[in-house]
Amino acid sequence: MATNSNDSNDRIRKASEFIPKLISSMENVLVGQHQLIERLLIALLSNGHILIEGVPGLAKTTVVKTLAGLIDARFQRIQFTPDLLPADLIGTQIYNPRDGHFSTRKGPIFANIVLSDEVNRAPAKVHSALLEAMEERQVTIGESTYPLDDLFMVLATQNPIEQEGTYPLPEAQMDRFMLKISVDYPSWDEEREIIRRSARTARTSETEPVIHPADILRARAAVDELYLDEKIEQYILDIVFATRDPSRCGMERLARYIDFGASPRGSIYMAMASKALAFIRGRSYVVPQDIKEIAPDVLRHRIITTYEADIDGMTTDCLIAEILANVRVP
The missing domain is CATH 1.10.8.80 (Magnesium chelatase subunit I, C-Terminal domain)
Known part of the structure; x- marks a missing residue:
């Protein structure tokens, strides 16, 4: 029994070898957000979606973009606004007058990692477009249904409801998020480090991918065991x-x-x-x-x-x- 336990631990350690490297790469960009980084990885490994809430300026969007940049996968950022339409997310059918047929133009939801930025600044009809994608991992456009990739994850950010110009998310959509993380202000020392890293006019270099979708899918199989x-x-x-x-x-x-x-x-x-x-x-x-x-x-x-x-x-x-x-x- 002890031998089987040791063998299992060895397999888990081998399958999770990329985790420290991924965390280290994210912490090179972000300051004082270890718990948030860990929760992002939990959702990634559990095939779940995550909602990040906090006031503007707390690097919610940055942390998601950093994670996406470290994965060799397709990434889409969708800025939610009050005039956004469901077709802007999932796509639509376009009529071609030359041949008299409709063709399907897929929307940005057809990606591996989707950043729904300031998700609660769009009305309920837009949120409804996400429900099928988040739960059934498919999208229906017209009469056709299209499956999403095995690696599909919605990372949404939102401002507190008390902020101006926000809408409360429907309960059905809230329940589809595996985790909801509340991001607070950094400590004094952490904010000093943020100033030293970020108070400059030059843009920081883009992150390079360190893992592939196949690595994540293998890790998910190990998590299931x-x-x-x-x-x-x-x-x-x-x-x-x-x-x-x-x-x-x-x-x-x-x-x-x-x-x-x-x-x-x-x-x-x-x-x-x-x-x-x-x-x-x-x-x-x-x-x-x-x-x-x-x-x-x-x-x-x-x-x-x-x-x-x-x-x-x-x-x-x-x-x-x-x-x-x-x-x-x-």
Whole structure:
């Protein structure tokens, strides 16, 4: 048994050899964003999408462009604006008067990594165009359906809802994001380093690819093989069910603050993301600490709070922290 465990760890370490190089290359460009970088890799390895929220100027777009530049794959940046149309994302059919036929012109969604920049500055009809692509990994234009590549990932950035000119994302779309990351201001030392690196008129050189899509697909296959014990599965379910009915889980105080809890996607994505985190750490199995680390990012956008929560200042992060503190760790 110990020999099998050692062999599994060796295979994982070999399959994850590119991870330190990828993290190092990103940290050469970005300052003080290690957790964000790690979460981007988790989504990449889990075949998931990620939503990054923060006020303007916190390098949200830069971190996505840097990751895309380090992967030898097709990258598209879509700037979301109030006048954007669904056809601007997925494409449209164009009529050719010469032969009397329609031809399909594919949109920028047909890429490996899609940056949806300031995604909440476009209205709901534009967001609906992303739903099929994010979930079914296909796009329907007219009467034809086109599959997307195996490596397809939406990395969206958004400003807080309180900012001017923003629209709240539909719940159905929010649920399709595996992770939601909140980016805060850098520390004093980190911002000093940012000034030293970036306060210059000359543009920095473009990043060179260090991995290929085939490397990512092989790593995903290795992530799928990681061991997830039944006790860890029960731990995930206990956390998710506590978001739906806290009173039945011994947390009556939280019941008045939660209107709706996490969907089954929350359970699925927590299991997948915890495996990816274990893979990044070089382990062939998931431990409870992996769940604790990833749970806030998986659940943050899946819990809908009540009016009482807003009055008492109980944010989703506060609720998740209290749930994690009360659910028994295996």
